[in-house]
Amino acid sequence: MSARDAHEARRRRENAQPGELSLAEPPSKGHGPIVRPYGDTTGDGMVQVSFTLPLPHDKRAEGAAVRLAMQMGIEPALLVHAKAIGPDFTFFVVYGPVKHLVDIREFEIVEREYELLSSKEVNTAIKKHLRRKLVVVGACIGTDAHTVGIDAILNIKGFAGEKGLEYYREMAVHNLGAQVSIPELVNTAYDLKADAVLVSQVVTQKDAHLHNTSAMSAAFREAFPTGQVPHLIVGGPRFEEGAAGGLGVDRIFGRGTTPGEVASYLIHALVDPTTRVTPTPAKAKTA
Amino acid sequence: MDPAQVKQARALARTAGRPVVNLAKRHTTVSVERATLRLAGLSGADHELVPWVNHLVDAVRAQTGLEYGVSLPVWDALRRGVAPDLATLAQKAAGGAVDFRIPEGKEAATVGKAARSAVARGIRTIDAQRARRDKLIARHGDPKQKPWIYLIVATGDIYEDIPQAQAAAREGADIIAVIRSTGQSLLDFVPEGATREGYAGTYATQENFRLMRAALDETSKELGRYIRLTNYASGLCMPEIATLAGLERLDMMLNDSMYGILFRDINPIRTFVDQRFSRQIHARAGIIINTGEDNYLTTADAVEAAHTVTVSQLLNEYFAKEAGLQDWQLGLGHAFEINPDVPDSFRLELAHALLARTLFPKAPLKWMPPTKHMTGDIFRGYLLDGFFNLVGAMTGQGILLVGMMTEAVVTPWISDRDLALQNVRYVLNAAGGLTEDFHPPRDGFIQTRAREVLGESIGLLERIVGDSDRASGPPLLAAIADGTFGAMKRPPTKGKGLDGVVAKGPGYLNPATDLLEEGSTR
Numbered sequence: 001m002s003a004r005d006a007h008e009a010r011r012r013r014e015n016a017q018p019g020e021l022s023l024a025e026p027p028s029k030g031h032g033p034i035v036r037p038y039g040d041t042t043g044d045g046m047v048q049v050s051f052t053l054p055l056p057h058d059k060r061a062e063g064a065a066v067r068l069a070m071q072m073g074i075e076p077a078l079l080v081h082a083k084a085i086g087p088d089f090t091f092f093v094v095y096g097p098v099k100h101l102v103d104i105r106e107f108e109i110v111e112r113e114y115e116l117l118s119s120k121e122v123n124t125a126i127k128k129h130l131r132r133k134l135v136v137v138g139a140c141i142g143t144d145a146h147t148v149g150i151d152a153i154l155n156i157k158g159f160a161g162e163k164g165l166e167y168y169r170e171m172a173v174h175n176l177g178a179q180v181s182i183p184e185l186v187n188t189a190y191d192l193k194a195d196a197v198l199v200s201q202v203v204t205q206k207d208a209h210l211h212n213t214s215a216m217s218a219a220f221r222e223a224f225p226t227g228q229v230p231h232l233i234v235g236g237p238r239f240e241e242g243a244a245g246g247l248g249v250d251r252i253f254g255r256g257t258t259p260g261e262v263a264s265y266l267i268h269a270l271v272d273p274t275t276r277v278t279p280t281p282a283k284a285k286t287a
Numbered sequence: 288m289d290p291a292q293v294k295q296a297r298a299l300a301r302t303a304g305r306p307v308v309n310l311a312k313r314h315t316t317v318s319v320e321r322a323t324l325r326l327a328g329l330s331g332a333d334h335e336l337v338p339w340v341n342h343l344v345d346a347v348r349a350q351t352g353l354e355y356g357v358s359l360p361v362w363d364a365l366r367r368g369v370a371p372d373l374a375t376l377a378q379k380a381a382g383g384a385v386d387f388r389i390p391e392g393k394e395a396a397t398v399g400k401a402a403r404s405a406v407a408r409g410i411r412t413i414d415a416q417r418a419r420r421d422k423l424i425a426r427h428g429d430p431k432q433k434p435w436i437y438l439i440v441a442t443g444d445i446y447e448d449i450p451q452a453q454a455a456a457r458e459g460a461d462i463i464a465v466i467r468s469t470g471q472s473l474l475d476f477v478p479e480g481a482t483r484e485g486y487a488g489t490y491a492t493q494e495n496f497r498l499m500r501a502a503l504d505e506t507s508k509e510l511g512r513y514i515r516l517t518n519y520a521s522g523l524c525m526p527e528i529a530t531l532a533g534l535e536r537l538d539m540m541l542n543d544s545m546y547g548i549l550f551r552d553i554n555p556i557r558t559f560v561d562q563r564f565s566r567q568i569h570a571r572a573g574i575i576i577n578t579g580e581d582n583y584l585t586t587a588d589a590v591e592a593a594h595t596v597t598v599s600q601l602l603n604e605y606f607a608k609e610a611g612l613q614d615w616q617l618g619l620g621h622a623f624e625i626n627p628d629v630p631d632s633f634r635l636e637l638a639h640a641l642l643a644r645t646l647f648p649k650a651p652l653k654w655m656p657p658t659k660h661m662t663g664d665i666f667r668g669y670l671l672d673g674f675f676n677l678v679g680a681m682t683g684q685g686i687l688l689v690g691m692m693t694e695a696v697v698t699p700w701i702s703d704r705d706l707a708l709q710n711v712r713y714v715l716n717a718a719g720g721l722t723e724d725f726h727p728p729r730d731g732f733i734q735t736r737a738r739e740v741l742g743e744s745i746g747l748l749e750r751i752v753g754d755s756d757r758a759s760g761p762p763l764l765a766a767i768a769d770g771t772f773g774a775m776k777r778p779p780t781k782g783k784g785l786d787g788v789v790a791k792g793p794g795y796l797n798p799a800t801d802l803l804e805e806g807s808t809r
Contacts, residue, residue: 050702051702052700052701052702083705085458085701085702085705086454086457086458089701091702091705147470147473148468148469148470148486148487151469151470151473152469155550155551155552156549156550156586156775157550157551157582157586158586160695161585161658161659161660161661161695163586166552166775167586167775175552177473177783178470178473202486
């Protein structure tokens with residue numbers, strides 16, 4: 001924020017013109033579109049940050065910490081704690097008011113289009129609506145030997161404290177592992193009557209993940225009659241979540257996706273489309 | 288606790304385990320055979336990084352099968368002068384230029400002797416490393432406090448891991464665990480050389496082991512305290528990784544009897560065969576094993592599944608002792624994973640930890656921190672870790688894995704580790720002596736709960752022993768196939784690595800197993 005904006009914000013907080021939104025409105029009236037952090041007084045902007053600098057603990061290091069906090073917009077920066085971590089590092093805790101403002105009208109948010117369900121809810125939905133097991137086939141295709149992604153989603157061990165899809169009683173999960181060829185994947189999906197096919201691409205060079213994905217979706221569309229192609233999902237840190245259509249797949253999941261999200265999505269997409277999040281009044285956009 | 292009940296629980300674990308041990312004795316695996324070649328000194332890999340032990344075992348298997356083991360056909364070929372040494376033989380065999388055969392009669396005896404003498408050299412290296420560890424511990428000393436403080440490093444790059452591990456030791460860690468790259472457990476080969484790229488961990492390789500041990504030897508000297516090194520003998524290459532750990536003087540290894548089956552979908556028979564061999568190596572090498580009971584609690588409710596931890600500890604104990612491990616080598620695992628919103632969660636944790644302590648009084652139990660209920664609220668997480676440390680102090684745990692408040696957020700930052708160690712130090716300093724005063728009354732909540740869990744464990748063991756599904760073989764395997772553990776059905780006819788399991792034929796020879804079972808050096 002420029003100095004002029006900061007000045008303007010201060011003016012609006014302290015001396016709002018008639019008809020203009022005051023930034024000093026008490027929280028009891030609900031929040032306005034422009035917000036600052038809240039410590040114990042409306043508009044105080046108080047934040048707390050902690051960080052480590054690669055400096056031995058001395059006056060200079062403390063000065064550097066205050067300087068950094070100021071550059072982050074914390075002014076005045078109150079250095080409340082500094083402690084040496086070994087001879088070469090110092091840990092700091094800094095408190096202070098941040099001068100930035102956020103106008104919540106100025107950005108769009110990407111909403112998840114499906115509702116997050118518990119494993120019990122997932123199982124119940126499959127039982128009730130599908131009345132058979134939901135068949136999921138997973139693999140790493142191409143030369144990628146890194147099953148970390150597909151295993152995180154499928155293995156019972158799971159990821160981020162969530163159990164993998166194998167854990168869901170109403171899902172029949174087949175993890176084909178690494179370096180599965182596309183024909184092998186298509187044939188297995190066909191034999192097992194897969195409802196959904198999950199493909200992971202972790203390590204990739206020269207956009208191999210994109211080429212592999214397009215080749216895979218083309219092979220599926222060739223092998224299955226129209227309308228009977230399994231739901232195709234790819235995941236991996238290098239994919240852009242909005243690129244599904246262009247690659248011929250139904251959904252892309254990016255870095256940090258948890259098994260619970262995938263399970264909930266599968267229910268939304270294949271079992272019970274009513275498990276949908278009602279769009280919020282803010283300009284909701286589906287991912 | 289009723290000693291008769293404790294006795295009954297152990298007897299049931301033995302009844303469940305013994306048929307599985309017998310089954311394990313009747314089989315070998317590709318990884319057991321590769322480990323045998325590694326003991327005989329075969330290492331390295333081709334230009335595509337396929338290890339020579341894999342080439343040689345595959346070549347032998349393709350021609351003669353593995354029913355007799357690799358030793359007879361391999362040392363027969365060496366005796367016939369096909370190649371001057373194992374490495375050359377492996378290279379030739381990889382090119383398909385070696386005809387293997389099974390020697391018979393007198394010839395077999397001569398070949399067997401040659402194989403034994405080659406493998407014995409590896410065993411003696413393991414013995415020498417064990418003696419060296421004893422000497423270094425005598426020189427530098429053990430940690431002053433109990434529990435020993437266990438810290439994890441995991442950068443993916445061994446050359447980054449080393450300074451981090453050394454810094455962690457300087458900050459107070461007694462044990463450094465280098466977490467493996469995710470997915471290594473499912474590789475049917477051991478990667479080669481120093482590695483700089485991994486996913487959420489660093490590959491376990493012989494060279495990485497050597498580099499890290501050498502670095503920690505320096506740090507031990509600097510600190511006047513022997514710093515132990517830990518890695519993972521789990522997954523498809525358990526026997527080989529255990530062997531490399533013995534050769535490179537690692538001090539502790541993660542090694543669980545059922546983890547791979549349940550949580551990695553590795554074939555049950557493969558796992559039990561590999562596990563027995565790896566534990567025999569660990570026993571010989573003086574390595575402390577760490578078992579993985581924490582996994583039961585992260586995939587199920589920690590109160591409801593408390594008894595599965597006890598059952599797994601009892602089975603792990605049986606399998607470990609059968610393989611020759613001593614009480615002091617049994618780092619049986621358990622974890623602080625009860626939902627903090629459950630009323631009396633801390634008392635329940637105390638009860639479970641005390642049960643383990645009482646059941647296994649001579650084992651250095653491994654106490655593992657909360658992960659499942661670490662939400663990203665680092666402040667609440669820090670408090671939870673404090674309570675976790677307190678349970679560890681009050682119940683006299685042997686190994687304390689330091690919990691990070693940023694669990695499930697980032698791999699630990701330097702400040703996270705420092706704060707976590709401050710937490711441990713504060714609790715041990717303030718309450719470390721509480722074991723002495725902490726004797727919960729017999730009819731109180733804690734003791735009652737401990738007895739209840741033991742009772743449930745006996746119930747589960749009885750169900751396992753009585754599992755009558757003959758098609759799946761021994762009752763324990765049938766129980767695993769039924770989904771008794773962790774709700775996962777793992778039949779002995781399925782799972783990864785099954786094609787690497789071979790039933791031993793009548794003339795099977797494995798000098799490594801012989802030397803380990805006899806305790807011989809030559």
